[in-house]
Amino acid sequence: MIIDIENLEKSFKEVKAVDNISFKVKEGELFSFLGVNGAGKSTTINIISGILNKDNGKISVCGYDTDSHIHKIKRNIGIVFQNSVLDKKLTVLDNLKYRAALYGITGSAFKSALDETVEMFDLKEILKRPLHKLSGGQKRRIDIARALIHKPRLLILDEPTTGLDPKTRINMWNIVEKLRKENGLTVFLTTHYMEEASESDYVVIIDSGKIVAEGSPHNLKNKFASDFIKFYNHREAAQKYFSTQGYRFKNERDFTEIELSGTEEVSKFFKEKPELFDDFEVLKGNMDNVFLKVTGKDLHGG
Amino acid sequence: MKECKKLVSLVKRNTKCYFKDKVMFFMSLITPLILLVLFVTFLKNIYTGSFTQIATEFGVAIEPRVLEGITGAWLMSSILSVSSVTVAFCSNVIMVEDKMNANINDFSVSPIKNTTLSVSYFISNFFVTFIVIMCVMLIGHIYIAAVGWYLSVGDVFLIIVDCVCGILFGTLLAGIIESFIKTQGGISAVSTLVSSMYGFICGAYMPLSQFSEGLRNVLGFLPGTYGVGIMRNHYMNAYVDEIIKTVDPSKADAMAKAIKDGFDANLYFCGNQVSLGAMYGILLGACAVLFAVYVLLVFLKDKKILAIKSKKC
Numbered sequence A: 001m002i003i004d005i006e007n008l009e010k011s012f013k014e015v016k017a018v019d020n021i022s023f024k025v026k027e028g029e030l031f032s033f034l035g036v037n038g039a040g041k042s043t044t045i046n047i048i049s050g051i052l053n054k055d056n057g058k059i060s061v062c063g064y065d066t067d068s069h070i071h072k073i074k075r076n077i078g079i080v081f082q083n084s085v086l087d088k089k090l091t092v093l094d095n096l097k098y099r100a101a102l103y104g105i106t107g108s109a110f111k112s113a114l115d116e117t118v119e120m121f122d123l124k125e126i127l128k129r130p131l132h133k134l135s136g137g138q139k140r141r142i143d144i145a146r147a148l149i150h151k152p153r154l155l156i157l158d159e160p161t162t163g164l165d166p167k168t169r170i171n172m173w174n175i176v177e178k179l180r181k182e183n184g185l186t187v188f189l190t191t192h193y194m195e196e197a198s199e200s201d202y203v204v205i206i207d208s209g210k211i212v213a214e215g216s217p218h219n220l221k222n223k224f225a226s227d228f229i230k231f232y233n234h235r236e237a238a239q240k241y242f243s244t245q246g247y248r249f250k251n252e253r254d255f256t257e258i259e260l261s262g263t264e265e266v267s268k269f270f271k272e273k274p275e276l277f278d279d280f281e282v283l284k285g286n287m288d289n290v291f292l293k294v295t296g297k298d299l300h301g302g
Numbered sequence B: 001m002k003e004c005k006k007l008v009s010l011v012k013r014n015t016k017c018y019f020k021d022k023v024m025f026f027m028s029l030i031t032p033l034i035l036l037v038l039f040v041t042f043l044k045n046i047y048t049g050s051f052t053q054i055a056t057e058f059g060v061a062i063e064p065r066v067l068e069g070i071t072g073a074w075l076m077s078s079i080l081s082v083s084s085v086t087v088a089f090c091s092n093v094i095m096v097e098d099k100m101n102a103n104i105n106d107f108s109v110s111p112i113k114n115t116t117l118s119v120s121y122f123i124s125n126f127f128v129t130f131i132v133i134m135c136v137m138l139i140g141h142i143y144i145a146a147v148g149w150y151l152s153v154g155d156v157f158l159i160i161v162d163c164v165c166g167i168l169f170g171t172l173l174a175g176i177i178e179s180f181i182k183t184q185g186g187i188s189a190v191s192t193l194v195s196s197m198y199g200f201i202c203g204a205y206m207p208l209s210q211f212s213e214g215l216r217n218v219l220g221f222l223p224g225t226y227g228v229g230i231m232r233n234h235y236m237n238a239y240v241d242e243i244i245k246t247v248d249p250s251k252a253d254a255m256a257k258a259i260k261d262g263f264d265a266n267l268y269f270c271g272n273q274v275s276l277g278a279m280y281g282i283l284l285g286a287c288a289v290l291f292a293v294y295v296l297l298v299f300l301k302d303k304k305i306l307a308i309k310s311k312k313c
């Protein structure tokens, strides 16, 4: 276990930001930590990394207790903060140089680390530019490069891809995937993009500081996600039929959508009422669906 | 040893961040320069008047270049000793900015000691303030050279030493006070407050000899006062020597004393004259105390973390 959290609690005055959560992250895993704004994700990360003190609980990271060995832990983790924490006025090179020095990486060791980073993140052109003259996506690349410069075992990403264009996002994930495969890097991710979360090995969803669901994306989808049928034709008949059976529906411009609990139900109704099904579409539930269900923010209200 | 390298790197980083912002450097530099201009345009005549009056009492006239020179030198001693502290306060922005835009979190998650970070802010602020003060000194000396230069290389060297002591005092004081500040507004407020008050309470804008006895004794408890006193000696000695050449040798000592008393080169604490050595002692002693407080504060911050953490165990 690279992270092992037991009964973690943290309050800010009245606000209970983290309310007795426990979970484990396995070495080499892509772990997603999901929750709506203000759920307590960044707070948890700040406690894991030693920025904030916890009120209660026990945390071990890389086999060390955060209370007694935070210094050893710091060497082994790299963090991309939700908001960039690099020096805007300094160049990319200076930022990387001064941060690497904090890990004792200087001189020729830094040179080789830099070459690797420049290659990996394609920084050649922007190396001498000050950060405040870079685009948001370029800056984010530097944030990630900084987090990886000392080759950590655990990479913590707090909404790393918010505001990135799809291409930059894919590039970033390719780099992370490569490091996971080649170096066995563990990734702790918080994100609001559910398609990123659905790629992960394990997902924990928190709401108001409490864990509301956890498991592999596959398990979660089976457990919480619904299937949907969209009727493009016979919309009124379908709506009438399903609503008398107590199903929820939603009328859109082009279709009526019925929410069913799972795939078996879809085939059941297909056999029962074949006349309704001449222009339709079946959608499997996805992580979006799971997320909305378990956080109680269900958009599909009838 | 490793921690030492990290410290050096942090100091470089802080200093570079500071000088990248030209506005910041310019603002730090401009305040003492404005002070110099204001002094020369509005207050100079008052002081030349006082010097002339003392000379008249001893029945001599001061040669114009010496008179202009000693007045300029006296003004520079005020500006440099005040600026050593005030510039230290407004140059300490990197420490506050790091807290403001959470850059400090990046250091908190890096394997460096809290002490290393705090000391790095102190060293870089010392360095930055020193550069600003040297610029001010250079400009001031150009002015003095234009009106009447009598300082020796030794005098200038001692003046630089005095600046270093003053800056040490200023940076430590700024480091302590501003470690409690988390906003840009906060640092502006503190800098403004210090800039406007400090000159008065250490007798830089007006000679202490013109204050009432009681107030003088109160100000005698502030170490900053002696920082000004040291600087006054090193700026004025050469000129005083020049002036007393013109008077009857039997009255020379009395005249030197009159000038030095009137312009704070001689300081008295409860009626006793404080020697130059004692002034250094007081100033450096104050620095030692401030340093202890600085270290204690860093230690207490660490301790607080420990206290909160151990609560659950």
Ligand SMILES: Nc1ncnc2c1ncn2[C@@H]1O[C@H](COP(=O)(O)OP(=O)(O)OP(=O)(O)O)[C@@H](O)[C@H]1O
Residues within 6 Å of the ligand: A012, A015, A016, A017, A035, A036, A037, A038, A039, A040, A041, A042, A043, A044, A082
């Ligand atoms: N320093 C603080 N002082 C007071 N309250 C705080 C502080 N930091 C966070 N909170 C509160 O704690 C709760 C959790 O905040 P947190 O930043 O962990 O949320 P989050 O899950 O990261 O949200 P987001 O998706 O918006 O980043 C919020 O209600 C927030 O207002």
Ligand SMILES: [Mg+2]
Residues within 6 Å of the ligand: A041, A042, A043, A082, A158
């Ligand atoms: Mg957050």
